[in-house]
Amino acid sequence: MLKPVVVVAAVILTAPLAVAGPIDNACVRSDRGARNAPLCGCIQQVADMTLSRSDQRRAAVFFRDAQLAQEVRMSKTAADNAFWARYKTFAATAEAYCTR
Numbered sequence: 001m002l003k004p005v006v007v008v009a010a011v012i013l014t015a016p017l018a019v020a021g022p023i024d025n026a027c028v029r030s031d032r033g034a035r036n037a038p039l040c041g042c043i044q045q046v047a048d049m050t051l052s053r054s055d056q057r058r059a060a061v062f063f064r065d066a067q068l069a070q071e072v073r074m075s076k077t078a079a080d081n082a083f084w085a086r087y088k089t090f091a092a093t094a095e096a097y098c099t100r
Helices: 002-019 022-029 037-050 053-063 066-074 078-098
Strands: none
Touching (some): 022 053, 037 053, 037 078, 066 078
């Protein structure tokens, strides 16, 4: 009977570790994120809901290179435009969800 309790406790205690993803890692490593790990975790949760893992890796680079975000935003390629539309949805959702 004790084993299920230990398993449940282990899942609960390690759940925050499972949240770490490309966005969370990039955010925490940024100048601002180092001071607000819970916000970075929230942003990662929104990324998990709105972006593919590939899109998350691409967007994570924006934390170190804001110029790249500008280049993608201004790009004329269909792939960049589609990514930017998904990124804008993610950003708006993260702002609404994580800044309450």
